[in-house]
Amino acid sequence: MKKRRFWTRKQWCSGILLAFFLAAQTFVLSGCGNDPAATSQEESDNLVIATSFYPMYIMVLNVTQDIPGVEAVNVTGTVTGCLHDYQLTTNDLKKIHKAQILVVNGAHMESFLDQVIAQQPELKIVDASEGIELIEDNHHEKNAHIWVSISLAMEQVQNIADQLAATDPNNAQGYQSNAQNYIRKLEELKSEMHAQLDSLEDRNIVTFHEAFPYFAQEFGLNIVATVEREPGSEPVAAELKETIDIIRQSGVRAIFVEPQYSTKAAETIATETGAQVYTLDPAVTGPEEPEAYIEIMNRNLQVLLEALGS
Ligand SMILES: [Zn+2]
Missing domain, CATH: 3.40.50.1980 (Nitrogenase molybdenum iron protein domain)
Known part of the structure; x- marks a missing residue:
């Protein structure tokens, strides 16, 4: 009979990785993430902000621009269209597990994430649709494509900045001033x-x-x-x-x-x-x-x- 080892090599690796992530998380949340030296260390020292899909990713890129120690990661990468009936891949899940914050469009666009979110209760969810009035179709189904309106995209950017600022107060000013810059550009586009x-x-x-x-x-x-x-x-x-x-x-x-x-x-x-x-x-x-x-x-x-x- 094969001798049973206490932990396999793979389990050891996951254990060490997990301990490392937990340490990194504490490090970032305690505010040390602002230390300029931290940016040159391992990338897991960063505050990782995951986004559910492309439009949220572009918003977060703008809101987090040039803030040291903050990293934006798009969970669904380059999907071929809207997320209707989307199935998460193993790679998508890895990205979510690495993140401390997940930015979603909301309005039921990301129902495929419900289960994952439930399993990762420490993950802070930023809902970009908060407070936005949704259009209903003839079947009383709410339409989720909010970002396609430029005015509503501006509201989503502000929502993201406000909720990121509340979660990560050390960078609140950075998020807010980036959001103002981007909203100004969107205002010009709209005009x-x-x-x-x-x-x-x-x-x-x-x-x-x-x-x-x-x-x-x-x-x-x-x-x-x-x-x-x-x-x-x-x-x-x-x-x-x-x-x-x-x-x-x-x-x-x-x-x-x-x-x-x-x-x-x-x-x-x-x-x-x-x-x-x-x-x-x-x-x-x-x-x-x-x-x-x-x-x-x-x-x-x-x-x-x-x-x-x-
Ligand atoms: Zn769609």
Whole structure:
């Protein structure tokens, strides 16, 4: 019979790692994380702020910019679209276990995280949707795509800064001044978009999935139909026909697909109706840079002008 060792080598490693993380956590939470020397040490000395997905990651990159000892990690990495029906990978879980704070969009976007959050009670959750009024669809389901509205993205940035400041008071000033800088840029973006879009006469659009109600509300656009009821599930024949009928009746000229999903159904509808297919980006994927959201929205502005301008 094989002799049973007290701990296997793997268990020893996990034990040591766990002890190390606990020590690091105490170190950071006691405020020593501000010590400039700490940044040059092991990366686990950092306060690790995990984000549930891309739009939250871009916000946190801005709010934590140039704050020493604070590290932003995006749990879902480069997923191919919205998080509907997302399944966490082992790698995602590792990132969550390493974090002291998890920033979520909220509004039920991250239901796939519920179980993990319950198992890690010491993890501080920052809910970016706090206090934001949600749009309900015809089935009384709340829409989670808050960040696609620039005004609401600004509120989310402020929410993130406030909750990070409360959790990590040593860096409160840094979070708040970063948030103010970023909100100022978003305010400029919003003004520019209003200046260019407010005079459009044609305001009827068809979007790919239910990602744009907050955006449409902000800029006075009218979503007359969506191509896919659930993103990633091709519409059945009856749904296609319904969308085609709506487009014919309303005279919609533009169908907006999303860069993250197949354009097949939209192209079928376009062929049947004579409408044109354009790409409108809900900013759920993109470069991992602080300016990425603003750049995506600027591209959306150009596309809308091209599609709806006279
Ligand atoms: Zn979505």
